[in-house]
Amino acid sequence: MTQSSTAAAVIAPPSPPPASEQATLRPTLAGKLVLTAMFWGGTFIAGRVLAQAMPLMSAAFCRFLVAAVLLVLVAKKFEGGLPRLNRSQLATTAFLGFTGIFLYNLCFFGALARIPAGRTALFVSLNPIMTALAASLVFHERLGLRRWAGIAVAMLGAMVVITRGDFAGTLHDFRQSFGAGEMLMSLAVLSWAAYTLGSRKAMETLSPIAATTYATLWGLAFLSLGAAGEIVSVPWASFGWKIWLSILYLGAIGTVVGFIWYYQGIRAVGPSRTAIFTNLVPAFGVLLGALLLGESILASMLIGGALSAIGVSLTNRK
Numbered sequence: 001m002t003q004s005s006t007a008a009a010v011i012a013p014p015s016p017p018p019a020s021e022q023a024t025l026r027p028t029l030a031g032k033l034v035l036t037a038m039f040w041g042g043t044f045i046a047g048r049v050l051a052q053a054m055p056l057m058s059a060a061f062c063r064f065l066v067a068a069v070l071l072v073l074v075a076k077k078f079e080g081g082l083p084r085l086n087r088s089q090l091a092t093t094a095f096l097g098f099t100g101i102f103l104y105n106l107c108f109f110g111a112l113a114r115i116p117a118g119r120t121a122l123f124v125s126l127n128p129i130m131t132a133l134a135a136s137l138v139f140h141e142r143l144g145l146r147r148w149a150g151i152a153v154a155m156l157g158a159m160v161v162i163t164r165g166d167f168a169g170t171l172h173d174f175r176q177s178f179g180a181g182e183m184l185m186s187l188a189v190l191s192w193a194a195y196t197l198g199s200r201k202a203m204e205t206l207s208p209i210a211a212t213t214y215a216t217l218w219g220l221a222f223l224s225l226g227a228a229g230e231i232v233s234v235p236w237a238s239f240g241w242k243i244w245l246s247i248l249y250l251g252a253i254g255t256v257v258g259f260i261w262y263y264q265g266i267r268a269v270g271p272s273r274t275a276i277f278t279n280l281v282p283a284f285g286v287l288l289g290a291l292l293l294g295e296s297i298l299a300s301m302l303i304g305g306a307l308s309a310i311g312v313s314l315t316n317r318k
Contacts, residue, residue, distance in 0.1 A: 101219020121285020
């Protein structure tokens, strides 16, 4: 997966498609969104590696430094460069950079430093719930009974995996399931919902490549303020290939490819239907965590992942 192959598939016109197109989820786009979920499942593995090797701000800064360089090159090759932004676009892309890049990644790496990658990924199941509720309130988006049913099933799956199937135990001792790592990922979910809704506004006048690039540049600027005091203390010379590969994967695949395809989904079918695909991220995260990091797979993870997949199907069925 390279930045050129991704950009070649990006929709060029900046104006939103007709309402009829927004309601149609084409097989190609659905495939991209499933692959995006898989790529993002892999970011929890790479993020876990980085979170245990360097300070959080530095890890996030390295990820988006790679992404920013690649995105600028993609924008130059396929769109002739980045457009000049007006005040409204500056404000919108700064909002995206703060919520989806800066805030999300601080919580993301903070959680991965405290809890296993597979468990961290499970919290992504809450993204569609927050996004759908926010879209309904902010944009008055009508979801319909079937989509709400799909969201409810996906939410049930999320609860099964987050509580490890022990609802009674969680109610008895809330801290059993929600420690500092879990709280950080809950904050990450809220910041991602805000980012998703802001993306809809950005793509009224910007292409997916331009919106992603400007959001990344803003996020990198915010992260640089915190990473400035950490970078000098990072033991760069001692890093092995796994750490460098993790940085490259997070920047190129998890950001450049994943974010652009996610933007395409928001433009075509709206934020709520696009966000429902993030319910597949936990399943990929758990599976990859087991395969690559030797983490355990519990029965509750399998049951919850299956429910999440059913929820995705219900939400996107015509």
